[in-house]
Amino acid sequence: MKSAPIHFGSIASVLDQYLHENNFSNIFFLVDENTHVHCLPILLADLDHLSAYEILEVDAGEEYKTIETVSNLWLALAELGADRNALVINVGGGVLTDMGGFMASTFKRGIKFINIPTTLLSQVDASVGGKNGIDLEGMKNMVGTFTQPEMVLIDPKFLKTLEQRQIKSGLAEMLKHGLIQDRDHWDNLVQLLSHNADDLAPFIMDSIEIKRQVVEADPYEKGMRKILNFGHTIGHAIESESLETDFPLLHGEAIVIGMIIEAFLAEQKGFLATEDREEICDGFASLYALSTIDSKLIPHLLEWMSYDKKNENHAIHFSLIDQIGSCTYNVVCNEEEINAAFEAYNTWIN
Ligand SMILES: NC(=O)c1ccc[n+]([C@@H]2O[C@H](COP(=O)([O-])OP(=O)(O)OC[C@H]3O[C@@H](n4cnc5c(N)ncnc54)[C@H](O)[C@@H]3O)[C@@H](O)[C@H]2O)c1
Known part of the structure; x- marks a missing residue:
């Protein structure tokens, strides 16, 4: 599966040209309440070849990345007369592009879609690889497809309205790209004096390129692509658990x-x-406020980990780095080892 073309920078002219060359029966912009206000008007203002379109809006947030939201969207598409020659343009963060890609790739067995990621996380990570989907009762990305968008359009100017907390969330995935594949990328990012949208913009394409190379080597995650899951076996469990609290963590x-x-x-x-x-601990500690994990939560976290998609034969599989810039995968760890790692983390924090 070849990656979708990625265009970076002034994207309106690319989209305009594409709309001019293709005669779609309907065009749907999928937005959430925030990208409707902050991003869609900027995009629409620069498009000359757009005569008619519909806007579909969903509530913002991971808690709405569900089959119920997608079901409402399928109904809306049907009621608005979408046929197989319709186009969906997803304008938003990773929640929106994952869910919009899933909606489009399943409606009438698949209609075309374009992704315009508007958060740092979605630009550097969710933009590449053709994975889309939804969560199931809190289990992350349990249902979905591998379907490539027609193209991905990335403009760092959208990041200007993004909260700094969201920028730091995206930076986490950029740091992961360095840790698993490219020590220089890790060094460059950790050594930056500040980490706002303007400082990080020059490194967006480096991250995308690291992910693109990994994905193209193993599009369906039979082997090497699993390295992109470094930090995610435990991280997804922590994310799922935190989504059930009043103060959910960002991805x-x-x-x-x-x-x-x-x-x-x-x-x-x-x-x-x-x-x-x-070095890894010091790097993260210099960038993020970290706190201990309550040991009473660890059994719940192990239960979430038992649903991880990388697991085989009921054993929890990890992708673990073997040096900064290199990662191995399919490492089985037992509960005792996982517990010991949590304990070591808590001791280090204290
Ligand atoms: N498909 C993949 O390969 C892949 C990879 C990594 C992560 N993901 C998924 O991505 C999701 C997280 O994505 P996210 O962090 O972008 O979250 P998100 O989509 O929830 O966006 C974060 C918040 O920022 C708002 N927002 C978006 N763009 C904005 C802008 N330009 N200005 C102001 N506000 C804006 C959104 O409305 C939302 O409130 C998770 O569900 C994760 O599973 C997918």
Whole structure:
């Protein structure tokens, strides 16, 4: 499966040309309440070849990345007369593009869609790889398809209205790209004096390129693509658990904790040198406010991990880095080892 073309920078002219060359029966912009206000008007103002369109709006947030939301969207498409020659343009963060891609790839067995990611996280990560989907009763990305959009259009100017907390969430995935595949990328990002949207914009394409190469080597995640899940076995469990509280963590915030605990796991398994593990811990600690994990939560987290899509034969599988810039996958760890890594993390924080 070839990756979709990615255009970076001034994207309106690319979209305009595409709409001019293709005669779609209907065009639907899918937005959430925030991208409707902050992003869609900027995009529409620059489009000359758009005569008629409909706007579909969903509530913002991971808690709405559900089959109920998608079911309402399928109904809306049907009621608005969408046929197989319709186009969906997803304008939003990873929740929106994952869900919009799933909606489009299943409606009438698949209609075309374009992704315009508007958060840092969705630009550097969710934009590449053709994965889309929804959560199921809190279990992350349990249902979905591998379907490539027609194209991905990335403009860093959308990041100007994004909260700094969301920028740091996206930075987490950029740091992961460095840790699994490219030490220079990790060094460049950690050493930046500040981490606002303007400072990070020059590194967006580097992250995309790392992910694109991994995905193209293994599009359906039979092997090497699993390295992109570093930090996510534990991180997704923490994210799922936190979504049930009044103060949910953002995806990247949960993944940061996941990466640190999995670095301890890698060290304990003898994959990762203590020196590298310490550098990883120091790097994250300089960028993120971290706190301990209540040991009473660990059994719940292990239960969430038991649903992880990488698991085989009921054993929890991890992707673990073996040095900064290199990652291995299909590492089985038992509960005792996972518990010890949580304990090491809590001791380090204290
Ligand atoms: N498909 C993939 O390969 C892949 C990879 C990584 C993450 N993901 C998924 O991505 C999701 C997280 O994505 P996210 O962090 O972008 O979250 P998100 O889509 O919830 O967006 C975060 C918030 O920012 C708002 N927002 C979006 N763009 C904005 C802008 N330009 N200005 C102001 N506000 C804006 C949104 O309305 C939302 O409130 C998770 O569901 C995760 O599973 C998918």
